[in-house]
Amino acid sequence: MTAILQFKNIEKKYNDKAIIKDFNLEIEQGEFLCMIGSSGSGKTTLLKMINGLILPDHGSVLVNGKNIQEEDLITLRRSIGYCIQGSVLFPHMNVEENISYVPNLWNKRDKQKTKAAVAKWMKIVGLSDELRTRYPSELSGGQQQRVGIARALAASPNILLMDEPFGAVDEITRKQLQKEIKDIHQKTGITIIFVTHDINEALTLGTKILVLDQGQIQQFAPPKTIVEQPANEYVERLLNGKTIPIK
Numbered sequence: 001m002t003a004i005l006q007f008k009n010i011e012k013k014y015n016d017k018a019i020i021k022d023f024n025l026e027i028e029q030g031e032f033l034c035m036i037g038s039s040g041s042g043k044t045t046l047l048k049m050i051n052g053l054i055l056p057d058h059g060s061v062l063v064n065g066k067n068i069q070e071e072d073l074i075t076l077r078r079s080i081g082y083c084i085q086g087s088v089l090f091p092h093m094n095v096e097e098n099i100s101y102v103p104n105l106w107n108k109r110d111k112q113k114t115k116a117a118v119a120k121w122m123k124i125v126g127l128s129d130e131l132r133t134r135y136p137s138e139l140s141g142g143q144q145q146r147v148g149i150a151r152a153l154a155a156s157p158n159i160l161l162m163d164e165p166f167g168a169v170d171e172i173t174r175k176q177l178q179k180e181i182k183d184i185h186q187k188t189g190i191t192i193i194f195v196t197h198d199i200n201e202a203l204t205l206g207t208k209i210l211v212l213d214q215g216q217i218q219q220f221a222p223p224k225t226i227v228e229q230p231a232n233e234y235v236e237r238l239l240n241g242k243t244i245p246i247k
């Protein structure tokens with residue numbers, strides 16, 4: 001198996017306080033990694049290190065074996081999908097324009113190719129064609145979230161970063177979106193790194209789960225192992241739904 005992502009001896013401090021200390025992790029291609037842990041444990045910080053939005057003070061992050069600090073960060077970010085909670089769509093662009101934003105940068109000349117990609121991804125994330133010309137303000141929260149996912153996927157990334165992407169939608173939409181992202185993962189084989197506060201969501205979606213507390217790995221294992229052999233009391237409490245203080 002090939003490691004698509006490697007964190008090597010990472011350290012990150014904010015105001016002299018180490019949030020992440022000597023953090024090492026390898027993630028294999030095609031993995032659906034769910035990161036879970038108490039608020040402030042460093043999940044978002046680690047996620048943003050993958051696309052260079054946050055740089056470590058020490059250590060290196062390698063994507064496909066290449067240290068991202070030696071790569072062009074703009075190109076890197078275009079090749080890594082990024083979805084966060086709530087709508088981050090361009091408000092002045094309609095659904096089609098939002099989804100085609102990155103593909104348009106790649107295939108400037110081939111508009112038909114981009115149009116076909118938009119139609120394909122809208123279908124996959126469950127958006128009906130008539131929404132194509134709507135603006136973000138004319139969509140429900142769940143629809144906006146779906147457009148965000150389609151926009152991230154339309155860039156054909158190898159890696160998709162998702163930071164609590166379903167945190168702001170109702171329970172029914174959340175279940176549907178979970179099912180869709182699981183299908184997308186199975187169909188495309190894309191590597192997904194997914195931050196969540198919900199242990200059930202992590203167990204449902206993840207092929208691997210990373211349990212973090214105060215920047216330290218508590219357990220990194222497939223869901224079955226997490227459930228059957230929790231590594232310590234922290235993981236046990238997490239499984240009992242007791243530890244995770246929601247923001």
Ligand SMILES: Nc1ncnc2c1ncn2[C@@H]1O[C@H](COP(=O)(O)OP(=O)(O)OP(=O)(O)O)[C@@H](O)[C@H]1O
Binds near residue numbers: 014043044045
């Ligand atoms: N720019 C910053 N300046 C100072 N401290 C920061 C900054 N960004 C994050 N932190 C601190 O670093 C720690 C880790 O933050 P991070 O957002 O990575 O945690 P998290 O696990 O994603 O939390 P949550 O579950 O609440 O989103 C927190 O204590 C946070 O307050």
